[in-house]
Amino acid sequence: MTTPEITKVQELIYTTKVETVMAPNVVVIEPSMSMADVKELMRSKRITGVPVLDGDRIVGIVSMTDVIDAMEKGRLTAPVADNMTREVSTISKDASLTEALNNLGREGFARLPVVDGDGKLVGIVTTGTVVRALLREMDVSFQKKEAEKLQTYRASHIFEDIVSDDTSVILRYIVDDKDFANAGKASSMIKKSLQRLGFLPPMVRRVAVAVYEAEMNLVIHTDVGGEITVEIRRDRLMVSAVDHGPGIDDLQQVLQPGFSTAPEWIRDMGFGAGMGLANIKRCSDTMRLLSEPGAGTRLDIVFVFSENVPGATRSEGKKS
Amino acid sequence: MKVREVVDILSGRIIVDNHDLDEEVPRGGAADLMSDVLAFGTEGMVLMTGLTNPQVVRTAEMAGINVIVIVRDKTPPPETLELARESGITIINTGYTMYEACGRLFKAGLPGLGQVKMRDNSW
Numbered sequence: 121m122t123t124p125e126i127t128k129v130q131e132l133i134y135t136t137k138v139e140t141v142m143a144p145n146v147v148v149i150e151p152s153m154s155m156a157d158v159k160e161l162m163r164s165k166r167i168t169g170v171p172v173l174d175g176d177r178i179v180g181i182v183s184m185t186d187v188i189d190a191m192e193k194g195r196l197t198a199p200v201a202d203n204m205t206r207e208v209s210t211i212s213k214d215a216s217l218t219e220a221l222n223n224l225g226r227e228g229f230a231r232l233p234v235v236d237g238d239g240k241l242v243g244i245v246t247t248g249t250v251v252r253a254l255l256r257e258m259d260v261s262f263q264k265k266e267a268e269k270l271q272t273y274r275a276s277h278i279f280e281d282i283v284s285d286d287t288s289v290i291l292r293y294i295v296d297d298k299d300f301a302n303a304g305k306a307s308s309m310i311k312k313s314l315q316r317l318g319f320l321p322p323m324v325r326r327v328a329v330a331v332y333e334a335e336m337n338l339v340i341h342t343d344v345g346g347e348i349t350v351e352i353r354r355d356r357l358m359v360s361a362v363d364h365g366p367g368i369d370d371l372q373q374v375l376q377p378g379f380s381t382a383p384e385w386i387r388d389m390g391f392g393a394g395m396g397l398a399n400i401k402r403c404s405d406t407m408r409l410l411s412e413p414g415a416g417t418r419l420d421i422v423f424v425f426s427e428n429v430p431g432a433t434r435s436e437g438k439k440s
Numbered sequence: 441m442k443v444r445e446v447v448d449i450l451s452g453r454i455i456v457d458n459h460d461l462d463e464e465v466p467r468g469g470a471a472d473l474m475s476d477v478l479a480f481g482t483e484g485m486v487l488m489t490g491l492t493n494p495q496v497v498r499t500a501e502m503a504g505i506n507v508i509v510i511v512r513d514k515t516p517p518p519e520t521l522e523l524a525r526e527s528g529i530t531i532i533n534t535g536y537t538m539y540e541a542c543g544r545l546f547k548a549g550l551p552g553l554g555q556v557k558m559r560d561n562s563w
Contacts, residue, residue, distance in 0.1 A: 304499075308501060308502075308527070311502065325503070329503060332478065389474075390471075390491045393473050399475055
């Protein structure tokens with residue numbers, strides 16, 4: 121097995137929940153059943169252990185060892201209630217696979233009944249069900265190029281894995297002026313980063329278009345280039361494009377759609393139509409332009425997520 | 441419409457190949473103004489353009505476009521081709537003009553965006 125596969129299995133073990141790896145249709149018995157009947161049941165169903173239920177409540181478990189004990193002691197006609205193991209270790213369906221594997225290894229438990237929040241039996245986990253589920257998940261992962269999805273998963277869970285009152289991820293990019301060969305490179309990297317972080321395509325597109333317009337402004341209009349900063353929070357994404365270039369004389373004028381100071385050669389490249397800021401405004405939830413002649417320019421763009429999942433849904437933010 | 445059909449209908453030549461020719465493209469659009477592409481481009485559409493600079497590829501990438509048709513048989517500079525190869529974008533060359541390239545694809549059933557309504561009167 122090559123290294124990426126090992127990582128994938130490890131990833132699956134850490135990220136998979138018990139619910140995914142359990143066998144859902146559990147064979148159960150009542151306390152009044154005879155051990156002889158249990159023996160036949162286990163033989164015919166080809167199982168090695170069976171939980172004992174009194175109504176909804178798990179009161180014990182009968183394993184192969186209990187059956188053998190009953191046979192040796194000539195107690196096959198006795199009821200389950202007198203022969204079962206009363207100490208049952210259960211596991212929550214929301215627990216991690218890691219926890220299940222730890223418990224399965226400990227104290228010789230070969231199976232763990234799985235319970236929901238109300239303590240009701242919903243499945244059973246054995247090393248066999250775990251191995252089968254892992255193989256199934258890996259198979260699925262190969263088919264769906266799960267490798268990419270897992271990477272996305274890992275990156276997107278930074279907001280849950282890193283504990284703080286308010287976590288944010290900050291990405292910084294330097295943009296050189298008049299460097300047309302590389303213009304758009306920062307936007308391209310931002311787009312890829314957002315995809316890795318698990319943003320949905322509509323949100324990725326909105327941010328990518330706005331950032332690209334802002335980046336082109338830095339390339340075209342500043343003499344010194346500038347910096348793009350993207351701050352990703354749980355509930356919003358903030359982009360700042362800052363430069364120490366010539367600044368803007370008339371802020372009202374540049375916000376007019378169609379107003380442009382771009383030279384002819386820029387227009388020949390398909391830019392400089394005076395639509396950049398209007399386009400950014402349309403894609404974002406709020407946009408703020410600060411500038412003074414000689415003191416540089418700062419453009420702040422905010423995208424608000426309507427749920428706590430980064431970029432999960434397109435927010436119906438303010439449109440002016 | 442399949443990418444293969446786009447190539448056939450335009451008597452085109454694939455100069456950067458990043459596609460399965462059986463892949464479907466949902467619609468087409470044309471612009472020489474990159475801001476128009478950013479404003480009206482839609483995911484997966486075929487972009488017809490007369491521009492050949494690398495920014496066409498960048499713009500397409502940002503707008504989620506991955507098939508570009510260059511009209512009037514213009515040959516893009518190597519930087520454009522290189523960037524397209526890196527970004528997973530297919531470039532097709534055709535001898536038709538922008539008008540005729542669009543007309544042929546539209547007539548063959550590749551839809552456009554319909555009427556575009558701007559919500560905020562920006563331009």
